[in-house]
Amino acid sequence: MLALERRNTILSILQKDSRVVVGDLSREFKVTEETIRRDLEKLEKEGFAKKTYGGAIINDSSIIDLPYTVRKKANVSSKQDIAELIGVRVQDGDHLMLDASSTAVYIANYLKSRKNLTLITNSIEILFELSDIEGFQILSTGGIMKEGSLSLVGHQAEKMLRSFHVDKTIISCKGIDTEYGFTDSNEMEAHIKQVMLACAGTKILAVDYSKFDKISFTKIADLSELNLLVTDREPDQKWKKILNDNHIEINY
Numbered sequence: 001m002l003a004l005e006r007r008n009t010i011l012s013i014l015q016k017d018s019r020v021v022v023g024d025l026s027r028e029f030k031v032t033e034e035t036i037r038r039d040l041e042k043l044e045k046e047g048f049a050k051k052t053y054g055g056a057i058i059n060d061s062s063i064i065d066l067p068y069t070v071r072k073k074a075n076v077s078s079k080q081d082i083a084e085l086i087g088v089r090v091q092d093g094d095h096l097m098l099d100a101s102s103t104a105v106y107i108a109n110y111l112k113s114r115k116n117l118t119l120i121t122n123s124i125e126i127l128f129e130l131s132d133i134e135g136f137q138i139l140s141t142g143g144i145m146k147e148g149s150l151s152l153v154g155h156q157a158e159k160m161l162r163s164f165h166v167d168k169t170i171i172s173c174k175g176i177d178t179e180y181g182f183t184d185s186n187e188m189e190a191h192i193k194q195v196m197l198a199c200a201g202t203k204i205l206a207v208d209y210s211k212f213d214k215i216s217f218t219k220i221a222d223l224s225e226l227n228l229l230v231t232d233r234e235p236d237q238k239w240k241k242i243l244n245d246n247h248i249e250i251n252y
Contacts, residue, residue, distance in 0.1 A: 001029065007039050011048055011070045014058040021055040067148050078208040078232035079103045083110040085230050085251050086170060086206055092116055094167045097196045098126060100151030100189070101172035103206050105129060120164060122157050122192055124150040139164075146188060153188040161195045169200030172207055175214035178242045181223050182207070183216035190218045197225055204228045212239065223248065 001009075006029055013020055022040070026033045040056045043049040049056040083106040090096065092115040098104040100123035108126045111117060115135055121127065122141040130138055143157030171193045173182040182205060184190040197203045203226050212235065223246045230251045235243070243250050 003039070006031075007043060008067055008070055010036075010039055011043060011067070012074075014043075014049055014056065015070060015074045018060070019052070019055060019057045023054070074102070075208050075210065075232075076106075078210075079106040080110075081232045082206050082208065082230050083107040086204065087111060087114075089204070089228070089251075090114055090117070090168065094118070095120075095164075097121065097161065097164075097166050097169040097199060098123065099171040099193055099196060100124075100126070100149065101206075103172040103208075104170065107170060107206065118166075120161065120166065122152040122161075124152065141192075146186070151189065151192075153186075153192055157192060158195045161192070161199055164199055166200050168202045168204055169196040170204045170206055171196060171220075173205065173220055174211060174216035176205070176207055176211050176223075177213060177215045178223075178238070180215050180219065181225075182220050183214075184218055184220055185216045187218045190220045193220050197221060202227045204230060206230045209233045209235075 010020060010025060022033050022036045025036045029036070040049060040051055043056065044051050048059055050059050079102065082103060086107050087110040090111055095118040098108060098119060098121045100121070104123060105125050108129050112130070112133055118137040119130065120139040120141065122143060124145070127138060127140055130136055141152050141157035141160045143152035144154040145151070146153050174185045176182045184193065205226050207229070209231050223242065226246070226248045228249045228251060229243060232252065234252050235250060240250065
């Protein structure tokens with residue numbers, strides 16, 4: 001196993017268990033404890049972990065942009081539930097925009113049973129996921145591939161998106177807050193999502209409940225921009241009132 005693969009696997013374990021122990025990782029990966037300590041030091045420098053005596057804990061910050069391979073494996077059942085809820089809202093023949101979030105990949109996979117969809121995305125993985133589906137029209141934004149992800153961003157991507165109007169835009173985010181709206185950890189990703197929302201008749205936010213009451217680095221939009229919020233569990237009364245006041249439908 002390459003060092004990068006090992007660190008990503010360690011990060012996945014941290015995402016799941018919140019902590020790791022050097023000795024346990026050394027035995028699991030069949031490497032020295034010193035090698036594991038170097039891995040944890042690198043994860044700490046990158047902002048993903050905090051070293052402790054004998055191990056490390058997760059740096060649970062909504063500002064940190066985790067590697068895509070790690071994000072894809074996190075909260076899988078929640079993303080599958082969200083994908084199913086959104087899938088029933090998509091009709092044959094719809095025109096859609098999907099962002100490059102890991103949640104969007106699960107949504108794209110669920111949509112394979114639909115017919116004659118037109119789908120515009122900045123996600124390289126979604127392009128691969130749907131590459132063998134007959135009857136779909138798939139459009140890529142082009143643009144610059146963001147480091148550490150499978151997403152296309154930048155001026156060319158935004159320019160392409162502005163050329164279209166779609167029935168529904170479906171995006172995710174890193175944090176959602178009653179006052180600050182919904183936010184992301186990367187400014188260029190946030191810009192793409194802003195453009196996608198402006199191009200849609202129906203604006204859908206797909207987000208698991210762990211993102212509620214969190215604020216990430218940069219704002220995407222106010223809650224009032226949304227038409228539908230899809231999540232994996234029932235929001236509390238505070239959130240129900242806020243969403244209702246903003247005329248946002250909730251699906252969970």
